[in-house]
Every structure is written in C-alpha cells, then in structure tokens.
Amino acid sequence: MQGILSIQSHVVYGHAGNSSAVFPMQRMGFEVWPIHTVQFSNHTQYPQGWTGHAFSADDIDTLVQGIDNIGQLQSCQALVTGYQGSAEQCQAIERTVQRLKAANPAALYVCDPVMGAPDKGCIVAPGIAEALINTLMPMADVIVPNQFELSQFAEMPIKTLEDAVTACQKAMAKGPKMVLVKHLYCLSDSEFSMMLATPEGCYLAQRPQFDFERQPVGVGDLISALFTAGLAKGFSATQAFAHCHNAVYGVLKETHDCNEWELQTIAAQQELVHPSASYAVEKIS
Template sequence: MKNIISIQSHVVFGHAGNSSAVFPLQRMGFEVWPIHTVQFSNHTQYAEGWTGQAFSAAHISQLIDGIAAIDQLKNCDALISGYQGSAEQCRATFDAAIRLKQANPQALYICDPVMGDPQKGCIVADGVSEALCQKLLPLADVIVPNQFELSQFVEMDIETLDDAIEACQHALAKGPKLVLVKHLHCLSEQQFSMMLASQKGCFLVQRPHLDFAKAPVGVGDLITATFSGGLLQGLTPVAAFEHCHNAVYGVLQTTQQSQQWELQTVAAQQQFITPSSNYRAQQLSQLSSII
C-alpha cells in the first residue's frame, strides 16, 4: 500500500482541502497522512462566515520532523500540496518536499498552486503567489493549476487554445514533468475543459457544464487528489487524466442531483473506483471537430 502526505487546508463541515482530498485517496486504496495548513469550521464562501485558525509554518515542519523521527519518510510515495496560508508555509512545504525526495528519490511532489481566480479575486495571503511561482511549482513533478494560476506561473495571458498550449510548454520548461490544467475556461462556456500536457504532447477532455445555485468549493482539490491517485496506481498520465475527469464529473452530478453545493463525496464514492462517465481525452491534433 502506498502512502501520501497531503499538506493543505481542512474544514470540519463540508469538503474542501484535505477534507476533499483524503477520503477519495483512501477510497482508491492509499494511506494518507494529512497535515493541515488551516482548520476552519467550514469553507470561506459561506456568507455567514467561518471560525477556526491558520497554523504556523513551524507546525508543518514539526510534523515532518516527527514523521522523519520514526523513519517513515522513506516509506512515503508522494507529497501533495494545496492551499498555503502564508509565504512561510510555502517555504516549510518546500523543505518538506526536499526532505521527502532525499528520503525516497522516487517519491512524487504534486503541487496544486492555489492562488485564486479572476472572478473571486486573490484568496491567498501576501507573498504566497510569489512563493508558489518561484519555489514550489518549479520543484514539483506534477502541477495542477487552473487557467489563472498557470498564467501567473508562466507570466502570459491565456485567451485561446494556442495560448494554453504555449503556456503549458513554458511551464514544462520550468521543471514539472506533467501539467494538468484543471479548468481551462477560455475555450467554451458550454463545455468544461481540462488539459494535460507533458513532453509527449497535449490532451484535452471536455464535458457539459453543470449549473449550481452556488458553485461547489473543493473541486480543484478533488481533481488533484484523484489524478495523483491514478498516477500512483500506475496508470499512464492520460489514463489517470481521464479517470480523474470522469470521477470528478460523477461527484458533481451526484451533488447537483442532491440539490447541494457541498460536494457529495461520500455519497458518490463509487465514482473513484468505476466512474459512470467515459469521456475520453483527445490529442490536440484531433481537436478541430470539437473546438
């Protein structure tokens, strides 16, 4: 059984950050060692507010120290990082990834660079975006940005498919081996688009948009977790990409059918094993008929 450290936010109620990522990975057969950057009562999109606290960067380092002290870092197969509450937390996460690589050179570092988006505005503290772009993203084996986060990393606007391809190529040149763009919103208002890029080429998968009274939170965390799980199961990047896309779509369908905006991750858990949809990724040379 493979083991994964997951450093990201956590909510007591609902599913965002680690509470969106841990259970799906467990359902896929992994041991998950969660480290919380913050712990809130609920996610921050509630108009009523939330309670809880952010943890210090030292909290992350101390927990990594403890895992190292019992000689378990060498048995960890991947580190996933998501929401970082401060630039100092970014540095602690960077150090954790370095220590993991030293203990197990085969381990993967997967970075979900949570920065925000143009609609919601920046939702991270001062210095976090810079630390992500300068430290964490270049170190990662796999990055899972949305369109806005990718544009920040490569310092270019993304408005077309050609822009997205170029941006992914720039990102790959900075260090990562795989880029999964978890939402490429510039391509279509009717279709939800995701892109995967590696040195072997670019792939696109699309499915219908689902309408919600309020947009679900934690979808990006779920995408990162399920894609990471597929890679660690030994799937090819494209197969892991397709599985991730279809599993997350199944969770969203269940959430919509339940008339909820909190992800119905537990109710839809079979999606992580056998997704009910079978949308296939297509190489970009084959896309003229669907773009």
C-alpha cells in the same frame, strides 16, 4: 506501509482542501497522511463567514520530522500540496519536498498552486503567490493550476487553446514534468474543459458543465487528489487524467442531482473508483 502525504487546508464541515482530498485517495486504496495548513469551520465562500485559524509553519516541519523519525518518510510515494495559509508555510513545503526527495528520490511532488482567481478575489495571504511561482511550482514534478494560475506561472495571457498549449510548454520548461490544467475556462461556457500536458503531448478532456445556483468549492482539490492517486497506482498520465476527469464528473453529477452546494463525495464514492461516465481524452498536439 506506503502512503501519500497531503498538506493543505481542512474544513470541519463540507469538502474542501484535505476534506475533499483525503477520502478519495483512501477510496482509491492509499494510506493518506494529512497535515492541515489551516482549520476552518467551513469553506470561505459562505456569506455567513467562517471560524478557525492557520497553523504555523513550524507545525508542518515538526510533523514531517516526526514521520521521518519513525522511518516512514521513505515510504511516502507522493506529496500533494494545496492551499497554504502563509508565505512561511510555503517555505516549510520547500523544506518538506527536499526532505522527502532525500528519503525517497522516487516520490512525486504534486503542487496545486492555489492563488485564487479574479472572480473570487484574492483569497491567499501576501507572499504566497510569489513563493508558489518562484519556488514550489518549479520544484514540483506535477503542477495542477487553473487557467489563471497557469497564466501567472507562464507569464502570458491565455485566451485560446493554442495559448494554453504554449503556456503549458513554458511551464514545463521551468521544471515540472507534467501540467494538469484543472479548469481551462476560456474554451467554453457550456462544457468544463481540462488539459494535460506531458513531454509526449497535450490532451484535452471536456464534459457537460452543470448549472449550479452556487458553484461547489473543493473541486480543484478533488481533481489534484484523484490525479495524484492515479499516478501513484501506476496509471499512465493519460489514464490518470481520464480517470480523474470522469470521476469528478460523477461526484458533480451527484451533487447537482441532490441540489446541494457541498460536494457529495461520500454519496458518490463509487464514482471515485469506477466512474460511470466515459468522456474521451483527445490528443491535441
């Protein structure tokens, strides 16, 4: 039984982390094996706060060992990681990648390097950004940063499309074979921009930006999940990019139409498989 291992946060209510990633990958036809780095009552942008706690790094090691014990790690097609609750968890991810690659050298490691962003403040514990930049991102096959996270990894400011292309090239020189910039916000306030960089070139996709009273949380986790599932299904990089871009638009449109803050992933589930929108992917370099 082939599957995708997803190691990231989990919320009981709403859709963020594994709660945003697992169902879309299942809906695209995959068995998904979730391991939670933290379990919170809800995502952290609620003004009322949240409850819950982070798990220990040992929990990740123990659960991965258990999967290996029953001979299933060799059946893992891809590992996707997102929010980590501690620097020690990042070390456990490093061990997991090494163990997975030993069991199945063809498995993909997709790293969503959640570091936070200036507009939301620092939302990760000390040492996590350093572990992502120095260890996990270089060992990943695919990285899915936002503009801020890409600038940290490439060690350069990003203010233009040309900057973004250069930053992606610098990022790939450090190890990853592919970079999906999940939000390139320097380009436009009215359009949501995403960029894909591969050895064959860079590609841009843009779609209308919805005006939310409060911005939904978990969109990046949804992007990483859909792109991972597309690659695991055998889509080309550009096909996976286009599918991901259009499917996320469909979920956000449903969320906006319902006047909701939490992603309407269940209501829009058909969009995950057959997106109704078809925004073009343009090769830019």
